[in-house]
Amino acid sequence: MSLNKTPLDKTPATIVTGFLGAGKTTLLRHLMKEAHGRRIAIIVNEFGALGVDGETLKDCGIPGCEAENIVELANGCLCCTVADDFIPTLTTLLDRADPPEHILIETSGLALPKPLIKAFNWPAIRSRVTVDGVVTVVDGPAIAEGRFADDPDAVAAQRRADPSLDHDNPLSELFEDQLGAADIVVLNKADLLDEAALRTVRADITAHLPRAVKIVPAQEGVVPPSVLLGLNAAAEDDLATRPSHHDAVDGEHEHDDFDSFVVVLPEYESADALLARLPEVAAAHDVLRIKGFVRLKNKAMRLAVQGVGRRFRSHFDRAWTDGRDGHLVVIGQTGMNQEAIAKAILA
């Protein structure tokens, strides 16, 4: 793995972006597994008040994932809290007696990557750190299902009403912004696509890329670190080639299209009924993402639950280390019926 300092002796940072549930944390875990003792620090940003990704990575047993190497910024989106959170966090990491050789930054699934890349030009960090590359992870099956596609009729109607608008779907705008920033695209969850679907999805991604960028199919985020790290992109010097839907307003944007809330869970004898209910609830209410941990009676281990759309997985990841209740973070588009969703989950 090429983790050498850049010619100007700046610490390289890799931004891992991609929509909710695409597989960013999974990819980070793989990178850490292959780090072979290199000093890598991780900054994880999440949409929603309770951090699940940081919890998933911290002390997961992979060397390097000790809690002190993982910084969680759980209050909203990195792209909006650059001055308050991001710059001080980076500075603290770089000022360590034993500073990291490489920094991995996982954005929230709803973050726009461009304002974050821009932040690397702030005087406080510009001479010390550089964006080695932007890795955009995409959820292959979600693209195949048309999750990020505009409805052409709705777009046409919207354009007639207001020509400055070009999307009816906030998901497609995010998808394009995340691809627009990419130095490399990881087409993840290839196990859920056949050859023909893989070809179609690849063509769809290519059609949205503003420049020639490599697309690497992957399962469980398994891509060799040598492919993802050491790209030397210096993305902060190259903003013009990374278009964003928010360029016209100098990056200004809001995240009011999406919302999240937490459902606190009781302790269960068995999680079977809950696990059977969750995909139904997600489908009935068009929930984008559900993730969290379930507490079971007489079990020291916590059950990690991950849902993307109506696709769910669960496994016992490690013992509870605190007295927290089981909980699930639910993310969806603004206007989802929070009360009905919580009720259905707890039924």
Ligand SMILES: Nc1nc2c(ncn2[C@@H]2O[C@H](COP(=O)(O)OP(=O)(O)OP(=O)(O)O)[C@@H](O)[C@H]2O)c(=O)[nH]1
């Ligand atoms: N079938 C399949 N599932 C995958 C693959 N990669 C990740 N997943 C699953 O997809 C779910 C979401 O993965 P994460 O790595 O948490 O996704 P993320 O992008 O970090 O999610 P957010 O931080 O919420 O945006 C988990 O249940 C993973 O186990 C894959 O290649 N194939």
